[in-house]
Amino acid sequence: MTLQIEDLVVEHRSPGRPVVRAVAGASLTVSPGEVVGLVGESGCGKSTLARAVCGLNPVTGGSITFEGRPVTPLGLRRRTLTAVQMVFQDPYASLNPRRRVGDQIADGLRTAGDRATTPADLLERVGLPREFAARHPHEFSGGQRQRIAIARALAARPRMLIGDEPISALDASAQAQVATLMRDLAVDSGAGLLFISHDLSVVRLIADRIAVMYLGRIVEVGNTAEVWADPRHPYTRALLQAIPRPDGMGVLPAELPGDVPDPANPPAGCRFHPRCPLAMDVCREKEPAPGPVACWLHEPA
Ligand SMILES: Nc1ncnc2c1ncn2[C@@H]1O[C@H](COP(=O)(O)OP(=O)(O)OP(=O)(O)O)[C@@H](O)[C@H]1O
Numbered sequence: 001m002t003l004q005i006e007d008l009v010v011e012h013r014s015p016g017r018p019v020v021r022a023v024a025g026a027s028l029t030v031s032p033g034e035v036v037g038l039v040g041e042s043g044c045g046k047s048t049l050a051r052a053v054c055g056l057n058p059v060t061g062g063s064i065t066f067e068g069r070p071v072t073p074l075g076l077r078r079r080t081l082t083a084v085q086m087v088f089q090d091p092y093a094s095l096n097p098r099r100r101v102g103d104q105i106a107d108g109l110r111t112a113g114d115r116a117t118t119p120a121d122l123l124e125r126v127g128l129p130r131e132f133a134a135r136h137p138h139e140f141s142g143g144q145r146q147r148i149a150i151a152r153a154l155a156a157r158p159r160m161l162i163g164d165e166p167i168s169a170l171d172a173s174a175q176a177q178v179a180t181l182m183r184d185l186a187v188d189s190g191a192g193l194l195f196i197s198h199d200l201s202v203v204r205l206i207a208d209r210i211a212v213m214y215l216g217r218i219v220e221v222g223n224t225a226e227v228w229a230d231p232r233h234p235y236t237r238a239l240l241q242a243i244p245r246p247d248g249m250g251v252l253p254a255e256l257p258g259d260v261p262d263p264a265n266p267p268a269g270c271r272f273h274p275r276c277p278l279a280m281d282v283c284r285e286k287e288p289a290p291g292p293v294a295c296w297l298h299e300p301a
């Protein structure tokens with residue numbers, strides 16, 4: 001396995017406020033060349049998990065190993081970590097407006113010690129004209145900028161790509177293209193891809209496996225087609241049923257019925273039980289064991 005997340009706990013602490021256990025015992029693996037889609041409502045801990053994998057959030061408990069070595073907080077060394085590269089939601093914020101895009105891509109090539117590849121080569125790989133290297137980020141559309149951000153990530157020769165909502169700021173027409181591009185680049189280079197998105201139709205399109213997160217835990221994980229055909233956790237069912245279009249395409253609704261509980265003060269037992277139409281007594285008392293489906297309805301006898 002390239003990336004192995006085991007029983008991960010990540011807490012946010014801010015002065016005068018309760019500790020927020022944003023990731024509360026999550027396990028997930030991503031293999032080389034595999035695309036894993038991570039979905040769940042806003043605030044369930046997806047970004048916190050992604051940032052921890054990149055060494056940007058300190059780990060409170062559990063472990064993250066990448067290619068057999070533990071991931072540790074990066075601090076100022078973060079830019080030189082080449083193996084895991086993250087593509088963020090907002091390409092406007094992640095590119096430097098004052099520098100030519102070719103120079104920004106060249107930084108990554110230098111870090112990776114790659115003298116054979118040019119920034120123009122990478123622009124070509126992400127479907128942009130080579131001569132864009134001489135221009136500045138403001139000259140491009142959102143979709144083009146995100147392609148540039150991807151080219152910059154690729155320059156570092158990552159063995160793991162993480163996209164944290166990389167398409168949600170883009171026009172509808174660019175969304176599927178950029179998602180498919182990330183998938184193709186990851187698969188072709190043998191890198192894993194952890195793809196976080198609210199857009200379930202895009203996740204369905206590009207992910208080999210899907211992981212469903214709820215309030216800091218992975219509640220269901222499985223082959224994308226199988227989860228779609230037969231969602232087993234009541235939360236996964238609720239998510240899929242909430243998709244507006246009958247062909248299964250569409251964006252996650254902002255809210256399902258019932259509120260997401262405060263992660264600083266999660267419900268006892270199964271975290272989903274206050275919103276679950278099928279909750280039983282045991283669900284209020286004991287947390288289900290982690291597994292492909294973390295639910296008392298699916299607990300082996
Ligand atoms: N720096 C921080 N300090 C305190 N709490 C935080 C911090 N970052 C995130 N949180 C809290 O941790 C929880 C998980 O947040 P996170 O951003 O990981 O969720 P998410 O699944 O990425 O949500 P979204 O879909 O909106 O991006 C939320 O309750 C959030 O308010």
Ligand SMILES: [Mg+2]
Binds near residue numbers: 046047048164
């Ligand atoms: Mg997020």
